[in-house]
Amino acid sequence: MDEGKWQALSKEVEGWPRGQRSNFVTNFLRDLIVVGDIPPGERVNERVLTERLGISRTPLREAFKILEGEGLLSIRPNAGATVVRLSPEDVEDALEILIGLESIGAERAVERATPEIIEEIAELDARMREAFECRELMEYFRINQEIHQRIIDAAQNEALSRVYSSESARIRRFRFAGNRDHARWARAVAEHAQILDALRRREGPLLRELLRAHHRAGWKIARKALELPEKSP
């Protein structure tokens, strides 16, 4: 693992509160994996991380187990943890699940979303459009992801939110590539306007179909952009 990358981050960890250390480490590591700072297939060494993070191996290993459960790490007994390497098929599989979950979410969201929640999503949509116009890809992507999560959350199904969030994180890096193409990016923004509109008008089936098409289009581009970037082991 490239040790240089960690220098800046290690400071934040000082004095994490007792009882939350393993959870914080989990979130911290999840972020690193999800954005690709720790690349797929890389072995994650316990000692290196404990030194960087200033914690002992116990909470770190607890974090490993959690991330294994989330499908982000693979732990071979006696031989350490490695970041899971996803094939394009894996990503497609996860996307299929996400689309299915959004279908469920869409139908419930139009029933249960409060006007306040819809307005919050509308605000996010406006900020996302801003980011698009300023060509701030990262910020755009972040808000984009949050909008989708918020629509799911609006369904007020806790388990749904949990599963969606987890599966979404697993393939986050790949979805990012879905907005590299500028023409696609512009169309995605337009699609989001339609999505928001369908939510406002509480048209469940329409919302569902819009989301489905939105994801499929995004992945189609992402796939091209990535061009099978990682071989299966």
Next chain:
Amino acid sequence: MDEGKWQALSKEVEGWPRGQRSNFVTNFLRDLIVVGDIPPGERVNERVLTERLGISRTPLREAFKILEGEGLLSIRPNAGATVVRLSPEDVEDALEILIGLESIGAERAVERATPEIIEEIAELDARMREAFECRELMEYFRINQEIHQRIIDAAQNEALSRVYSSESARIRRFRFAGNRDHARWARAVAEHAQILDALRRREGPLLRELLRAHHRAGWKIARKALELPEKSP
């Protein structure tokens, strides 16, 4: 926790292999929680379990973290783990997800299932029918669960199988109650025949609708049978 129940089980644990202890403990605990041997809302004491299982706290605590991730345990920092208490709404939410996941699975299963897999499911179906005729409720239930999992597995989407299995386990106890009513039980067996038939004929949309109706009917009975057995906290 009723300590008597554990006596018989503690022996099995002797000599669990190094490198698998926390995983075995996880599976072991999951079973106990999933079938209700450790009742919902009950605090799980680390010391008691380590003594019963003959292991140290480290692998046990790793198991706790995994089960928390699966939504089976709730860990409050400094205040221990308790078995999650599900409200009827929680169960309904999970069921909604399961139905959605089976919809995805159904469409893929009819595309990807090999004849061998279908025949395995057919065999399970036959054995399930046998269990029904012998009034062996537990065995029936077990095979029933396995059939649904196998249909999902036939879709050959690893993440789907993983998520389905996890969500299914979370509400297993409640689904069991769905077969208490004998008239319902008989109809469920008939529905399974239709489900198998649709799979054999590879009629995706039909399979999807049959599964959906099957679950809804089962839950309707289960709900009546349970009559809101657990209050939300």
Next chain:
DNA sequence: AAATGCAAATTTGCATGCAATATAGCTCCT
């Protein structure tokens, strides 16, 4: 030079100990 075998060094799995926190039990007060 590549492959094989072996020993040293690293790394993991797990048990244990200590400090921090929560819980239970007690006393005292109203």
Next chain:
DNA sequence: AGGAGCTATATTGCATGCAAATTTGCATTT
């Protein structure tokens, strides 16, 4: 009697130590 406050006990969070397993490095052989 019931509750507030305090003390003792139990329990959790985390660091650390040791043994087992794996990986690494090197010498030897083919």
